[in-house]
Amino acid sequence: MTYETILTEKRDQVTLITLNRPKSLNALNSQVLDELIDAFSAFQADETQNCAVITGSGDKAFAAGADIKEMYDKSAADFYLEDFFAKWTSHIVKATRKPWIAAVNGFALGGGCELAMMADIIIASDKAKFGQPEIKLGVAPGMGGSQRLTRAVGKAKSMDMCLTGRMMDAEEAERSGLVARVVPHDQLLDEGLKSAATIASMPPMAAQVNKEMVNAAFENNLEQGLVHERRLFQILTATEDKKEGMAAFIEKREGSWKGR
Numbered sequence: 001m002t003y004e005t006i007l008t009e010k011r012d013q014v015t016l017i018t019l020n021r022p023k024s025l026n027a028l029n030s031q032v033l034d035e036l037i038d039a040f041s042a043f044q045a046d047e048t049q050n051c052a053v054i055t056g057s058g059d060k061a062f063a064a065g066a067d068i069k070e071m072y073d074k075s076a077a078d079f080y081l082e083d084f085f086a087k088w089t090s091h092i093v094k095a096t097r098k099p100w101i102a103a104v105n106g107f108a109l110g111g112g113c114e115l116a117m118m119a120d121i122i123i124a125s126d127k128a129k130f131g132q133p134e135i136k137l138g139v140a141p142g143m144g145g146s147q148r149l150t151r152a153v154g155k156a157k158s159m160d161m162c163l164t165g166r167m168m169d170a171e172e173a174e175r176s177g178l179v180a181r182v183v184p185h186d187q188l189l190d191e192g193l194k195s196a197a198t199i200a201s202m203p204p205m206a207a208q209v210n211k212e213m214v215n216a217a218f219e220n221n222l223e224q225g226l227v228h229e230r231r232l233f234q235i236l237t238a239t240e241d242k243k244e245g246m247a248a249f250i251e252k253r254e255g256s257w258k259g260r
């Protein structure tokens with residue numbers, strides 16, 4: 001498969017995947033998803049590769065969320081029938097049994113924060129910012145944010161983030177347990193690749209088993225939570241406030257809410 005929205009590179013035993021739509025702050029559209037699924041499948045299948053790193057191109061964003069312009073015209077029926085974003089869980093989280101690291105180089109918002117949280121380890125640049133601002137668009141997290149963020153940082157901070165849509169800087173994210181480490185911005189990729197090389201040098205099966213064990217502690221009942229979350233997201237996409245919230249973003253103005 002030829003990629004247009006991501007870049008991939010093998011560095012010894014480490015696969016580097018770069019989200020590459022810098023003009024849209026690496027927003028995650030259907031093409032990105034399809035290409036990521038292919039890249040993660042190739043990584044999983046390649047016996048020479050033991051660990052992966054995912055990062056964002058440009059200086060500003062890891063990923064500023066699901067692509068609002070793509071979601072704007074979709075109806076609730078479209079979201080429900082496509083089971084929009086279910087493939088992130090089945091193809092990228094579950095099917096990738098080898099460990100992978102998110103090296104977060106800037107904004108990780110909405111789906112971007114959710115993609116980072118799907119990784120086994122998050123390493124953040126000191127310029128990284130995390131958030132679940134979907135409420136400002138009249139919706140809510142739909143790719144695991146309400147579940148994974150709450151498990152990572154606890155109810156108090158997760159509620160604060162989801163209800164106000166505020167961002168967390170890298171220092172707060174580390175203090176809250178969302179990220180493993182914060183490193184200077186210009187050293188992020190080197191540090192991410194170095195950690196990945198360390199993991200890649202471990203016995204490959206033991207690495208996968210360790211990952212599986214830690215996830216077993218983390219993910220009990222997550223499946224139900226994620227299905228529940230997706231259904232609720234799909235219902236929200238039928239509201240007038242979703243239409244208004246996304247239109248307001250695209251037209252660069254404040255939204256005006258109807259509450260329905």
Ligand code: CO8
Binds near residue numbers: 066134230
């Ligand atoms: N989607 C599409 N385009 C985007 C997105 C996005 N999420 N974020 C930024 N862009 C685009 C902008 O429209 C702009 O494009 P253009 O130049 O053509 O106008 C370009 O990227 C640069 O963005 P800004 O000019 O806005 O840059 P600023 O530095 O002023 O602001 C921000 C940066 C703060 C990151 C700002 O862009 C922003 O708030 N972005 C939106 C963040 C957001 O709301 N993310 C959540 C999206 S919803 C989501 O992720 C839901 C996931 C779950 C779905 C599950 C379904 C079941």
